[in-house]
Amino acid sequence: MKTEKPDMKKYLNYLITVLSAVLCLFHLYAVYRGTLSIMRQKVVHIGLILLLAVLVYFVKKLEKGERIHPIDVAVNALFFGGVIYAASYIFIMDKQLVFFQGAPNKEIILAGLILTAALFFITQRTLGWVMPLIAVTALAYGVFGDRIPGALGHRTYSIARISSSLILGEDGIMGTPLGVSAGTVAMFVIFGSVLQYTGAGQAFIDLAFAAFGTIRGGPAKVAVVSSALFGSISGSPIANVVSTGTFTIPLMKKVGYEPEYAGAVEAVASTGGQIMPPIMGAAAFIMAQSMGVPYMTIVRAAILPAFLYYFMVLISIHLVAVKGGMKGLPASQLPDFKATLKKSWFLILPIGVLVYMLVVLRLSTNKAALYCCGLSLV
Structure with missing residues (x-):
């Protein structure tokens, strides 16, 4: 009792x-x-x-x-x-x-x-x-x-x-991984949380639905694209699944995907968020620290692998959709792309500013994330 x-x-x-x-x-x-x-x-x-x-x-x-x-x-x-x-x-x-x-x-x-x-x-x-x-x-x-x-x-x-x-x-306990976590990773986790709670995460999901929802196997492709976009601001597969899977898994089941396949698609797509620039998983920051190279070097190296990862996931999903004769969702059930972009472009702006600060201004990753947190709140 x-x-x-x-x-x-x-x-x-x-x-x-x-x-x-x-x-x-x-x-x-x-x-x-x-x-x-x-x-x-x-x-x-x-x-x-x-x-x-x-x-x-x-x-x-x-x-x-x-x-x-x-x-x-x-x-x-x-x-x-x-x-x-x-x-x-x-x-x-x-x-x-x-x-x-x-x-x-x-x-x-x-x-x-x-x-x-x-x-x-x-x-x-x-x-x-x-x-x-x-x-x-x-x-x-x-x-x-x-x-x-x-x-x-x-x-x-x-x-x-x-x-x-x-x-x-x-x-030991106070070694390099903890230093990276206490330094760069913590700051980017805060930045990702600020983006999520200011609405940028939902904006990415809406844009993915508007762009891919009507095509064959649309909901599954939306899961991939939205997870890739959301992963670019979080770097956490768990947060990715919780945020995007709530919408995408029921829709995948609705158009004919098996529940197991729908869950697998969301899991695979969300896992790829760890290598999706500009904000990746903790391993990327540890790599930069251990190798003694700027974080943007790791980001540039991850662009092609991330693209190939999600491209092959989309190909696999498309083949399953063709085999099952699946179709997309009606446009009336999806947000309008132009309207969504017009309504929420400013929520996504900090991502572009972050890349500009890291690539052009060459600010430290921590300072860039701090300034973009402020920009997101504004």
Whole structure:
């Protein structure tokens, strides 16, 4: 029986909203000022996300009608305190961390253990036991690998060294992927969200319907085109499916596509959004950081693969439509292309401005995304 107070979920959602707003404002401030160190950006980023993950976990339990045990609350309270302590220490000691590379103090070792345990904790609650067990196995190999004979063995590494390396090393928790996430990816996620909630995402969907809705197999082709356009501003397959699939999957089923095929088309089309310029998935930003090249170099390299990807998906859909004798939707059920473009061109304008800033003005990706966020709101 559910024993929690009815308002608990509401209060948790308020807290999630506040922390999310703080996280977004922090990233906007960091990009605007441009003076915050990358380590401080990393630790605030991961600290707030870990806290948000715990709150979301509780909300999901309440939505399922599950009881939240007092022990669970106590464990998560310790989790909150530990993450806040570790993140605060690293934030305050940012300039001194370089002196601990060879000889970490007890506080750095403790901070590393706390953040490692926190990641295990959150990963287990969100993804199950497989990923944490793989990570524990890897860490155990580092500690006990000296006892393994032959080529698989290695010299011993102490827990203190491993813990500090996870914090101070570029291959650990605070390494390059987190730096990219806390820097460029976070800013583009905010920009994509602003575009979506100002109506640009819906404008792309309407334009795709107006352009392709009447041709053979139109709804499926609309799914591809709208997912490609929406992917260019989000880079997230999940957000892409949620935003475009709500409209396209029912329409594909309406004109004769099997439900399984309709879902597959939307999934494939949305997945391609990760390689659709100018805003791609996190891997594109990690590539730019790891290779030491401008982000626009990655964008230019992705144009042809993205075009070929979606072109072949359209060819496959067309062949299925021809085989099944499918037709498009009546024009009366679709938005008018010229009217839609006239009504919503200004919503799409920030995308063009972003490309102009990156290619012509050669602004940093973060600054360009920040300015385009402001333009979108205006």
